[in-house]
Each structure stands twice: as C-alpha cells, then as structure tokens.
Amino acid sequence: AVQSTSIFAEGVQIPPSRLAEAGVINETFLQLILRNVREPELLRGDLESQLAACHTGAEGLRALATRHGVERLASLNDELLDYSETLLRAALAEAVPGTYEFIDHVDDDGLGSGPIPIRVRVTLSDSGIELDFTGSSPQVDSALNATASFTRSAAYAALQGVLASDIPANSGFYRPFTFVIPDASILNGQRPSARGARGLVGFRIIDAVLGALAPVFPDQVPAAGEGGPDGIAIGVVGADGESVVLWDPLAGAWGARPDRDGVDGISSLGANLTNTPIEELERSGHIRIDGYGYLPDSGGAGRWRGGLATFRDMMLLSPRASVQIRSDRRKFLPYGLAGGAQGTPSLNVLDPGGPGERVLESKPHFVMTAGTRHRHVTAGGGGHGRPFERAPERVREDVLDGKVTRAGAERDYGVVITEDGAIDASATAELRGQAL
Template sequence: MTDNVVDQVSVQVIGNAMLSIAEEMGAVLRRASYSTNIKERVDCSTALFDAQGRLVAQAEHIPIHMGSMKGLVQALLDRDGATRLRPGDVYITNDPYTGGGTHLPDITVVAPVFHEGGLIGFSATIAHHSDVGGHVPGSNSGDSTSIFQEGLRIPLVRFMIGGALNEEVLAFITLNSRLPEERRGDLLAQLAAVHTGGQRFAELHGKYGGTVIDAACGHLLDYARRKLEVAVAAIPDGTYTAADRLDSDAPGQEPILIQAAITVAGEDLSVDFAGTGRQADVAINVVRSALEATVYYALKAVLDPGIPANGGFFDAVRIEAPLGSIVNPRPPAAVAARTDACQRVADVLLAALAEAVPCRVPAGSHSSITYVTFAGPGEEFFVYPEVIAGGAGARSDRDGLDAVQVHVTNSSNLPIEALELEYPLRVDTYELIADSGGAGEHRGGLGVRRDIRVLSARADFSAHADRQTFPPRGLAGGKDGSTGRFILRPGTGDEHTLAGGRVSGVDLAHGDVVRVESPGSGGYGDPFARPAELVARDVAQGRVGAGSARRDYGVVLTDSGAVDAEATARARRARDGG
C-alpha cells in the first residue's frame, strides 16, 4: 500500500528506525541502572508513542509491560490534553488503578517529545524496582490483602519540570524505599532512557519530516491490524473455550476459576472472561492493563508472532471482563503478585486456541512466577528479588525447553556470580529436576532446583508462586508436568515445605537454606511413541529416571543404560493389550 506521502519502503525503514530507538533506550536503561533486577535481569521495557498516544514501537523485553505504558500515555492525554504538555516535562507514576502499570514496583516514566515547537509523541520506560515500601522488603508479597500494604502509590505527577528534576517527588519515592540510593540511581537511569528516546525521535522527524513520519506510523498501525485480521480469518468461525484454576488464594478458600471464550467471526476476534471467579483475597488480582497485555501476548504468539506489537494490533481485539472478578478487580484489591494469575490467563487462552489451531500450541508450561525475595542486613541492607525459571511445554514436533521463562515474563536468569557478588547469599545447588517434565512423544521441559544459603546474620524470605497444586497439563496424550514448592532447611531435622506458595516475613538465620523448586511442564503426544533411544539418552543425561523410563515410556534399559529392545517391545505391547 502506498500513497502520495510515503512509499512502503520508507514505511519499513522508519518502522525499523523507531524499533532501533526503543532498543537503544533499553540499552541505556540497563547500563545506567543500579539494581541487579534491571541491569542484570532486564526487568524493564521501553517504547515510543505517537502524538495521539498510540504505541508505535516497543523493544522486545517483557510482555506483561505491553499494555502498561499504553495506559499511562492515554491517562496523561485524557487528563492534560496535548495543548498543556510542555517541552522539558517528564511524568512518573506506578498506580495500577490509574493507568500507571500493573503493580507498584513497576514505575513508569514518560516524556512528551517535541520538534520545532510541536508535540510529536512520547518516549516511555517502565522498570521493576526492587523496593518501593510496603509491608515486606521487595514490595511484592503474594499474601497482601490490599494495595495499601504493597508500597508507595505514585500519582501521575511531573518528575521533571521545564528540564529541571523535581527533587521533591524524588524525595517522596526514596524516603519510602528501603534502598533509597538504589531507587535514585534506577530512576535517573529511566530519565536518561526517555531523554535518549526523545532525542532520537526528534532527530527522526528532522530527517523525514513530521508529515512523512505520521503517515508511516499510520501505515504501521494499519499493517498490524490487518495482519491480525488475516490470521483470524484463517481460523474457522466459532467460539473456543477453556478453563483452569489457580491454587487457593487463602486457607479454606476454593481455588479461583479462570475461564475464557474466544469468538471468531470472519476477521473479527473477541475474548470474553465471563464465568471467571471472584477477585482474590490476596495479591493475585489482574488490573485491566495487565489483562490486555496477557491477551495480546497469547494471540500474537499463536496467531502470528510477526505481528508488530503496536496500537493497531491492540485496537483490533475486543476484551470483556466482569467487574469484581480476578481479571477486573475493584480497588483497593491487592495486585502485587498479579503475574501468577496472568500466567494462568495465558494458559487458558492457549488451551482455547489449541481447539482452533492445535499444532501451533504447546502443552502446558510451568506458567508460574516462582518469585523469591531475600532481604536483610549485610554490610548494608539488601533486597534480592528473582523469578526462578521452569519448564516450557512440549510442542507437536519437539521437546519442551528446560529452565526458561514463559508467557508474560521474559526476565533473565541472575548469574550466580552476580548474585553472590551483590548479596550475602550463596547458591549451594542449581540444577534441573529429573522427571519434572511430563512424559510424551515429545517430553516436557524440566523445572529448576535452586538452594540458596543465608550468609548474613539473618534474613527475611518472601515468595509467591502458583502451580503448586494444579500441575501443568499435557496435551494430545502427553502427561502432566510436576508442581513446584518451597522447602525450608532441606536435609535437616527442621525441614518443612512452606504451604500455599504465597508467604512473607519468614525469618531466616545465618546458614539457613531455602530450596526453590519450580514446576516442570506438560508432555505432547503418546509417551509410548517416543523413540526408545531418546528415552535412553534422557536417562543418561539425568532428565528422566530409569523407573520413569519403564513406567511412563515402556522403555526397559540394561544395566549399562542401553535399550533392551525385546523387553521394551514386550512392555509396550502389554500396555496396548498385545
């Protein structure tokens, strides 16, 4: 498609230039930040918006952030209007209920961008800060019951005014954090990133002119919408449904159901969460921006990963969610651990899409934010947050991946060397968990076991996770994966499992160990169809136990680990009644 303003080649050049700007912003943010959560684990995202507040370019960082910055820019335009924005002003917020993100540790910074006196767009960053106050270090407890327990709520205010830093706002934030200097450093890194993005965006307008850039953005938005419509049109019309449950949100409470119906009618697609259960008593509620980001991720991943993550794609999807449910809570419902529910939303959407496009959807992944926080006194107060990876579900043509993040999170593993350098902690064990991946013609990916020892005089431990009751599901005859758990002081007389998956304020002494075991994932296809040689290889590599090889796969091994072909054939025939 071309017009008199811009040709298709220029559209692609400009689109890639804007993506490059967003990626450069991410590089600046990571390199300038203080905390390991941003500089090492890359728990942050960066983006550009046009003057109408439409997302035009987002760096490939964290999917859950996909809808967060979008809400903030729109809230800013709704409140102030384009005519009241001024060069040199930068805005900040973190409140999930007013467009500021999806939970309080995610602080969003956005700068209006001007060229030749006119507003041309917005440069935005969002980053997960390792502490913004609240009742536990890390500000990310799974058992809080109100957002007021979760930390400082920052309204939409100016962080810079006319190019000068608003030190009073910065003082409010740092005073409410257990790590004030780290907060200051990370926030200034976010400012550096938005300034970089704004400068590059203005340079792009100077090179091509505002009329050409605006036309190119329009084409890019239309392209994303059209790509989604083409992908949807290839699916048979109908309504595809699925449901799954979260682990119980509190003792004595029934597990909360998440239910979705995806309706396809020609090129139109809608998602309805009618029938989904009540909002949770604890911090696993999902605000609208988080729900939207999860829906966008699932549709993009299955229907066409090549769809640009911009506002054209977003506007083409209709989402309905009942007010007062876990996917559309009333304030002040707690939301710190919202990704536990987001991961289940992704599972349900993928399961529904598996009815329509079965070969594109994997078996159930670990789909849990196995989040841990260690905090306490070292040489100075420390807060170590981490999300432990798990197994990715097997696919129709290959095994699942071991020890990876899935769905709405994409943060990096924190290397042991960086962890032990930054914090008074030691990693005693870091290994894959044998048999945690569900058996199948294609085996599920494995979960992770990580033993972390306290070297300081004492420490507080908090955590939240899901899939500790309901395992990741197998698909097409594959078996379920394993569940996860937290074990305190393993191998001692005081060993015990922390019940419920959502704990805070667990007191640890010097030398205490916490064992974190993340869930595995589901297998795909009949396990007895898996070639015996692959099962033998899995046993040799420690991914599958010899007992599981015989029980789940019908593969009998000799003492040397080789396949006993005759015994294997008999075992497999016996299951099939031969």
Template sequence: MFSFSFDPAVDPVDLEVFRNRCAAIAEEMGAALGRSALSTNIKERRDFSCAVFDAQGRMVAQAAHIPVHLGAMPRSVEAALARGTLAPGDVVALNDPYLGGTHLPDITTVAPVCADGVLIGYTATRAHHADVGGMTPGSMPMSREVYQEGLIIPPTLLVRGDTPDESVIGLICRNSRTPDERRGDLAAQLACHRIGAQRLAELAERHSPAWVARHMEALLAYGERHMRAVIAAIPDGTYTFEDMLDNDGVDLDPLIIRVRIDIHGETAIVDFSGTAKQCRGPLNAPRAVTESAVIYCFRCLGPPDMPLSAGAYAPLDVRIPEGCMLAPRPPAAVAGGNVETAQRVVDVVFGALAQALPDRIPAASAGTMNNWTFGGVASNGASFAYYETLGGGMGARPTLPGLSGVQVHMTNTLNTPVEALERQFPLIVRRYGLRHGSGGAGRMRGGDGLVREVEFCAPVTVSLLSERRVYAPYGLNGGAAGLRGRNVLIRDGEERLLPGKTTVEMLPGDVLRIETPGGGGFGAPLR
C-alpha cells in the same frame, strides 16, 4: 472495536525500514537502561521494557522485552497523557495498577518527543524496582489491599523541562528500603528517554514530522492487518476452557479462571465471564494485565516478524466482568496478579485455542514466575532487598519437547548469576540446576523445572509468591501433567514444606529450596 486504514501513498519498503528503525530505538533505549541501572534486578535480570508511541499515545513499536509489561503499557501512557499536556523535557512517572500499571514495583516513565517544535511521539519505559515500600522487603507481600504493597504513584511529573523534580524523586526514594538503588534506577530510566528522543528526532529531521506521523499511522494499520490474518486462520467457532489458581495466599480455596473465545472471520471475542470474584489476597490482576496476556497469546500465533503495534488490538474484543479477579475494584491487592494470575490467563486462553488449533498449541508451561523476595539489614546497618523470578519447564509442543529451565510466557527476564548474587547479598547458593524428571511424560515430553537452594548468612525476611503447588501444569492430547512445584525450608537438618505463598523469617544457616514446576507433556507416551 476500532480499525485503522492503510495509506496507499506509503511505500512498503519505506514502511519496513521505518518499522525496524522504531523497534531499534526501543531496543537501544533498553540497552542503555540495562547498562546504567544500579540494581541487580534491572542490571542483571533485565526486568524492564521500552516502547515507542505516536503523537496520540498509540504504541507503534516495542523492544523484545517483558510481554506483561508491554501489553499493559499503553494503558499507563493513556493515563499519563490524561493528566494534561506534556511540554518538551517533561517526564511523567506512575505505577498505579488502577491506571494502567501492573503492580507497584513496576514504575513507568513517559516522555514526549518533539522535532522543530512539533510533537512527533512519546517514549515509555517500565522497570521493576526491587523495593518501593510496603509490608515486606521486595514489595511483593501477602497483602490484602494495594495500600500494603508500597508507594502508589499516580501520574506525576518527575522531570519538568529537563529539570528533575528532586522533591518527587526524594519522596519515592524515602519510601524505599534501598533509596540509593531507587535513585540510580530512576536516573537510568530518565537517561534512556534522552536516547529515544534523539533517535526519533533524527528520523523527523531526515524526513519531516509529517512523514513520521504518516508512517506511524501506517504501522498501526499494518499491525491490524497482521492480527486479522492470524485470527482468520483460526476456524470459526466457540472454544471454552478453565483452569485453577491454587489459592490467593489468604484463603485456601482455589480460584477458577474461565474463558470463552468466539472466532468470527477476522475478529475474536474473548470473554472471561464465570471467573472468580476478586479475592482477598494479592492475586487480583488489573484489567491492563489481563488484556496484556490475551494479546500475547494471539501474538504467538503470528509470524516471528509480526509487528505488535496498537493496531493489533483492533480485532480483539476482550470482555472482563467488573469486580472479578481479572478486573478488580480498588483497593484490591494486586502484587501477584501481574506475575502469577497473568500466567494462568495464558494457560486458559491457550487451552481454548488448542481445541481450534490442536497441531499448533503447546501443553501448559510451568504457569508461575516462582517469585521470591528477601531483605534485611547488613552488618554495616544498610538495608538490602532483592527480588527474583525463577524459570520452569516449558510445555511440550506438538512436534518438539518443551525446553527446560526457562522463563515462559509473560516473563522474559534473565537469571541472576550466582557470582552476582553472592557478591551483593549475605547468602550462599548451595544448588542451582535442572529438576530432572519434572516435565510431563508424553510423545513429546514437557521441559524440566529448576532447583534453587540458598543458605542465608544473616537474618532475612523471605516472601514467596508462587503457583502450581496444588494444581499441576496440564498436558495435551494424552500427555501427562508436569510435576508441581515445591518450596522447602531446611532448618537444623530438618525439612519443612512451605506454602506457595508465605512470608518467613529466616535465620543464619537456614536453607531455602525452591523446586519449580515442569511443563506438561504432549501426546500419549509411546510404548
């Protein structure tokens, strides 16, 4: 474990203003990215994240975007800086899951920020691109190795001295079924870097690069102090928990995730020994994703205004056996680790912490992002591809019921409006609403899941990557489990239950119904 020291010369009021300025920079970058992107996934669903880093590549501020992106992003920045010194105007792009990435559709861009010729920090973005190649449209296939999931981008210069490298951009676009979308979304990521650089440079011009560096260091120490206080409020002891993933989409065997949390004063050891070995299917989670889920859980125990800088990682010792499904060896498939396995990591960490803090930890939420992708060729010969996650039920809290139909834990995206979906793709949304009664019973009831029913008007290839179809979200303290999810194909009036992870060729007139899980209940139901 490492530690940061607080500079007593930094005024606390100045630091609070500086902290909010840095967070506002990340938020403004995100607003620009969302407004200027081309794809539905980024423009409507807001499947992206932005953050600010210091001159050593340590995260000092982030926007309130996607938890799994932000917690893993420092590893990508580390990989980007390891390739060599970045000059002003350079931008590095990468998506390699084994170099800090999450899964291949998430492309990260990293750019240096200078003021008066002095490096003062970096800005970073991560956006989910709806298609980067691979076996099936949407790049979330039932893969058995990472090479089947799309184009792998190691740290590569996308822009050199403010001049985009058209050969690299062309390579990325050529490997996508929707090249115009990729070009537009990449341009949006580059544009928001310019906003971030401008705002950070304004801070340095107003105060000085040295002042910015000193306050960034103080933010790191401030984040560490907050996390130490969070851990200190947890009773010392050892807490264990385990839960299952349904299967990996290739083999039908369940996959166990085990955790042991040792709390000692202001530090925590989070050990995943005993977790299943890396699997053949796409449910392996890169180490950065697992670390991201752990930091998220502990961050949830802090106050709403708790700063989440790199300093917050200091009191946490995350131990993951090499070669297990939470730290796989390449070329293991990882498309679903980011979206599904990360959710189960949250479930087991919270399950362990519930033993220490029974009056604070909620029951299990839906535990899946209910991923569905589809694609095909339109009547005009143009290819299309779409990716979406669906919300579910939130687990009941000790004093409040769970929310219904929301994105939970490691995801924080919006839904796609029906009007936008029907306008852009050959389908009709037949039903979209709450799955009433799917939340677990209890003194506090779990939130209900969703039902999305879509009729396709053209032949499409659909891929489903979903969990909690076999093992239900658990209740706590006598609360009942939430209902499991269901995927249903309706063809010629007949219903056929689909596996949680599958690829299906849909015909015109076919209907896909996705019923998402409800959250677990809390406490024994009252008579």
C-alpha cells in the same frame, strides 16, 4: 507480598507525574520516590537508565520527523498500524470460526482460600476475536488481583506467542480484540484491593487463553509451562541498619511444543526475566547457594517432553531474614496437550533431608535464622503427544543426559535402557505392545 490485603499496604500510590520536564529533573519528586524504597541507589540507576532511553528515543523520532516531515511521518505511522491489523486478521481468518473455552486455576490466594478459577471463552468470527472471562473468580483478599488493562495485556501476549512473530506489536494489532472482563473479579480488582502480586494471575491468564486456542492452532500452541517464574524475596537488615533485598525470580520450564521438547530453565512467555546467577546472590554475603540444577523425570511425558523443573538450595548466613515466596502449580499442575502428561508440582521445603524437614505452602511468608536451609522447586512443564510415541532414541538421549532416569524411561515411555546405556529392543517392544 502476596499477603497484602489492601493497596494502601503496597507503598505510595503515585498518579501520573513528571519526573523530568524540558530536560530538568524534578528533584523534589525524585527524592520522594527514593525515600520510599529500601535500596534507593538501585532505583536511581533504573530511573536514570529509563530517562536515557527516553532521550535516545526522542532524538530518533526527531530525526525521522526532520527527514520525512511531520505529515509524512504521521501517515507512515498510520500505515504501520493498519499493516499490523491486516496481518492479524489474515492469521485469524485461517482459524475455524466458533467459541472455544478453557478453565485453569491458581492454587490459592496465599491466605488460605482457593482454588481460584480463570475461565475464558474465545470467540472467533468475521468481526475479530472476543475474549469473555465471565465465570472467573471474584477478586480475592490477597494481592493477586489484576487490573483490566493487565488482563488485556496478558491476552495479547498469548496471541502474539501463537501467531507469527513478524506481526508488529502496536495498537493496530489490538483493534480486532474485544473483551468481557467482569468488574470486581480477580481480573479487574476494584479499589482498595491489593494488586502487587498480580503477575501470577497474568501467567495463568496466558495459560488459559493458550488452552482455549489449542484446538484452533494445534500446530502452534505448546503445553503449559511452570506457570510463570516463582518469586523468592529475602529481606535482611544489615548491622549498619541498611536494608538489603535479594530477589530471586526462579524460572523453570516451558511446556512441550507440538514439534519439539519444552525448554529448560527459561522464563515464561509472560515475563522478561532470567535466573539470577549464584555469584550475584552470594555477593551480599547473606546467603549461600548449596545446590542449583534440574530434577530428572520432572518434565511431563509425551511424544515431546515438557521442560524440567529447576531447583535451588539456599542456606541463610545472616542472623535473621524475612522470606516471601510467590509460587504456584502445586495442586493444579501444568497441563499436557494431545495426550501428553501433566508436568510435576512446585515445592518449598525448609531443612530438606534434616530432622526438622517441613513442607511449606506455595506462597509462604516466614522468618529464617542463620543456618536454616531452604529448597525451592519450580513446576515441570507439560508434555505434548502420547508418551509411547516418543522415539526410543530420544528417550535414551534423555537418560544419558540425566533428564530422565532409567526407571522413568521404562515407566513413562515404555523404553528399557540397559545399564550400559543401550536400548533393550525386545523389552521395549514388549512394553509398548502391551500398552497399545
């Protein structure tokens, strides 16, 4: 929960410990872990899958050592690390040296305080790349605090997303980096600060680093996306006393790219998630999904349009549920680039359209009862390039696809679409001429 105020509220803290040794499971340790989660059989399956993956990897490594010899394998590993470093330094050498700054924000900490600035200064020089996060927010009272290692990881991800995808992601890639991460900041929280919801800050670190790099790599950096998948957790205690947790990480949109539109309904650069199928959510019998799709006019306008916001309408079927939502980009919208418009804000609404309709904050923790309905909307992605430079035919296609309304086409792009779906060339020329 975002509202945790201490690491001691976030579960058992486990130091590095062996789950298995010499092929034998430490059953006492395994049972300790399983007794501290709400759905132990799911976790058991996850752990067994990871053990199987580790076993497969170990067998492959042994086969390589047998084939090439230990010394030769170690030498090849060193060459691979040096190769990654060489490729990264070559890519950075194409950039103009200098210091580039950007600041982005998390709306609030979920406890009423905010906004929360994430500031970065990226310095490119012959020695490599330095990221200085001085000026970012002090650590907060809620669970949004990141660790220094997590901050570095998010920064690496941003660079990997910008540069060529064929640079191997290993420790050689990281050698040219140096970091300045203030102690006791939201990017380097100190014990006993809570940290369980730090993923949101990681997404914003990526947005800030990309924003700083946009002038350096203008043909490679996209506008901001929805700000990271929103997390909707629904906790239900069944009639048999067993706990069920339904977690719906709702992914929204990418920002527009320098040469094409943003992608709709896809996880951000900083996460490896996908939207949960309706059938999977409804299988428990605790909730019903009444609506799921995209919202027209929600992608930031630009020569290239931002990805659309995703909405999900849910009704609770069980007598009672505890709901925790981690979302953002309500106040600080996804930024556009090169004259592109901002994206649209996220939204949480209870009983939408009903007499008791109530707009909730972006990080609420509340109780729902049977028959209560909830709508969640992710933010829409930012646009790239000036909207009136978008090809009218692309605007027409968006209108026909339901991604842009006729009113939105006229308002945001200066393109008039007739009722039969044609472009009114004279009216469009007049609108665009007035705008220019």
